[in-house]
Amino acid sequence: MGLVEIYQCLCDPTRLRILNLLLGGELCVCHLQEILDEPQVKVSKHLAYLRARGLVEARKQANWMIYRLPSRKPRELSANLACLQDCVREDPVFERDLRKRGSLEPSFAEGGPLCCAPTKAAQPARRGVRT
Amino acid sequence: MGLVEIYQCLCDPTRLRILNLLLGGELCVCHLQEILDEPQVKVSKHLAYLRARGLVEARKQANWMIYRLPSRKPRELSANLACLQDCVREDPVFERDLRKRGSLEPSFAEGGPLCCAPTKAAQPARRGVRT
């Protein structure tokens, strides 16, 4: 991962939101989907993009893929993530993401069999239903 | 200029080198060309890219266009430029650029009629001559 690749990862708003969320700790795809309110494909592809460049790591737990920032980060990555966090501190979108994240309880951390609440996960992924 | 646009500007190596150089003060296109050892079109287009997004400003002096970082920068830009400067501090390419810059005397700053030395500028722009 070079500096340019880091910046390439940072130049998409969805990826910025994902990284901002992961700065608060690991999350599974369905929680990201839920918080970002974006379709699964979109979230999944951006995560793959980040992962291919080493900006995030993933592990599998039961049915879920749990993403997190790498434990050992090169200096440039740490610096840029800190900078990002500072830059978005007062941005309404990023703030709202963090609040929304706080209201979810990542039950996978407790070893429970369910990640997202089935009642919510059962919904066919918000896709401009507008009846 | 938003955060994403800033990162878009930062995700090209030539633009990173340009910004790193401008952190040391204003420069004209021919000096940038000289230091970066890149063809004029390339330098000019990257400068236009940066300028369109507000990352650099330009003024005309005699025959030369002199580029500089904006005097009043949004917080996100200042933060990211500082971060960039910190990240490239020990990179051989960026270091060499700065050394090369130091060896040039920006004579336009002294009000002289010539910017680049005519002996060098007269060369038909290094373009893989390989005889």
Place this chain on the structure above:
DNA sequence: GAGGTATATACCTGTATAAGTATGTACTAT
């Protein structure tokens, strides 16, 4: 093993962008 859930991937389309060639424009000097 049948069906459901969570996630990834293949494929398609439109758009952005990088780099090059050629040309245009603005200014200077003579």
Place this chain on the structure above:
DNA sequence: ATAGTACATACTTATACAGGTATATACCTC
């Protein structure tokens, strides 16, 4: 006026990428 210098822009080509639809894969439950 002519020619040269410094810079920008139009045009072209190749590539990356974002977003969508459809489908595949892996795992779990029963």
